[in-house]
Amino acid sequence: xxxxxxxSLRDGxxxxxxxxxxxxxxxxxxxxxxxxxxxxxxxxxxxVTKLAATLESLGISPxxxxxxxxxxxxxxxxxxxxxxxxxxxxxRLLTPVVLAGPSAVGKGTVAxxxxxxxxxTFVSISATTRPARPGEIDGEHYFFVSEQEFDRMLDAGDxxxxxxxxxxxxYGTPRTPVEKAIAExxxxxxxxxxxxxxxxxxxxxxxxxxxxxxxxxxxxxNRLATRGTEDETEQARRLATAQQELDxxxxxxxxxxxxxxxxxxxxxxxxxxxxxx
Ligand code: 5GP
Numbered sequence: 307x308x309x310x311x312x313x314s315l316r317d318g319x320x321x322x323x324x325x326x327x328x329x330x331x332x333x334x335x336x337x338x339x340x341x342x343x344x345x346x347x348x349x350x351x352x353x354v355t356k357l358a359a360t361l362e363s364l365g366i367s368p369x370x371x372x373x374x375x376x377x378x379x380x381x382x383x384x385x386x387x388x389x390x391x392x393x394x395x396x397x398r399l400l401t402p403v404v405l406a407g408p409s410a411v412g413k414g415t416v417a418x419x420x421x422x423x424x425x426x427t428f429v430s431i432s433a434t435t436r437p438a439r440p441g442e443i444d445g446e447h448y449f450f451v452s453e454q455e456f457d458r459m460l461d462a463g464d465x466x467x468x469x470x471x472x473x474x475x476x477y478g479t480p481r482t483p484v485e486k487a488i489a490e491x492x493x494x495x496x497x498x499x500x501x502x503x504x505x506x507x508x509x510x511x512x513x514x515x516x517x518x519x520x521x522x523x524x525x526x527x528n529r530l531a532t533r534g535t536e537d538e539t540e541q542a543r544r545l546a547t548a549q550q551e552l553d554x555x556x557x558x559x560x561x562x563x564x565x566x567x568x569x570x571x572x573x574x575x576x577x578x579x580x581x582x583x
Pocket of ligand 1: 407408409413432433436467468469471477478479497498499500501502503
């Protein structure tokens with residue numbers, strides 16, 4: 307029932323970004339049939355006056371339903387919602403965060419931003435069977451290992467999670483350093499792919515899954531082309547994976563739109579339970 311969706315938004319059991327993602331993915335869902343006005347009024351700190359101003363700034367007519375917004379309107383709404391995220395529900399305790407999202411969305415840049423604001427943050431170094439790219443250093447960017455060594459790590463239970471990414475190379479998070487960092491009370495950030503993030507959720511109780519979204523699909527295509535680290539075949543492979551990954555965004559705890567790196571970094575820090583003066 308639509309009323310129960312509104313109630314779950316009001317009491318914070320469901321995130322508005324999750325409801326929006328379902329509405330976008332399935333036009334026949336109850337979420338899609340929610341009026342934009344009812345949706346916004348179910349959010350904390352939005353009353354009738356704020357509603358009108360918000361709709362106007364987003365360029366959305368009050369008659370619209372959530373699943374039938376134009377692409378530009380849904381992107382602005384997602385941005386508006388993600389800007390509210392960090393202030394709505396920051397954890398009181400340090401919480402390990404898994405940062406996932408499609409290739410080229412800017413996970414690495416956001417993770418470095420978090421590191422520079424909180425240098426004691428433990429950022430996991432993954433093991434991978436992919437060969438090093440020029441300039442990549444073993445033990446710094448990744449532990450570059452052979453297929454046999456990766457098998458050995460798997461058999462020994464050394465990996466917290468692993469995944470075959472883009473159907474090509476295996477990547478995994480070494481377990482011991484993560485557990486040690488948590489035991490030492492350090493902030494923990496794992497930057498991994500979408501499938502790996504879901505396995506971490508299954509393996510660790512108190513972890514927050516953050517999905518980093520591109521401002522738009524075109525922007526993602528553009529970022530992948532301009533970073534120039536993949537040839538055209540590889541870019542096409544990554545975009546195909548990205549399309550499947552975006553469908554999983556609604557299963558994450560929070561989505562953050564990476565339209566401005568400093569804002570995304572601030573939101574991720576808040577979601578890690580790190581207060582910022
Ligand atoms: P790249 O080859 O561009 O460095 O990384 C490809 C993908 O592998 C990225 O989406 C990255 O997040 C993911 N990745 C890197 N390390 C890990 C890991 O330890 N586990 C999983 N599941 N994915 C990873």
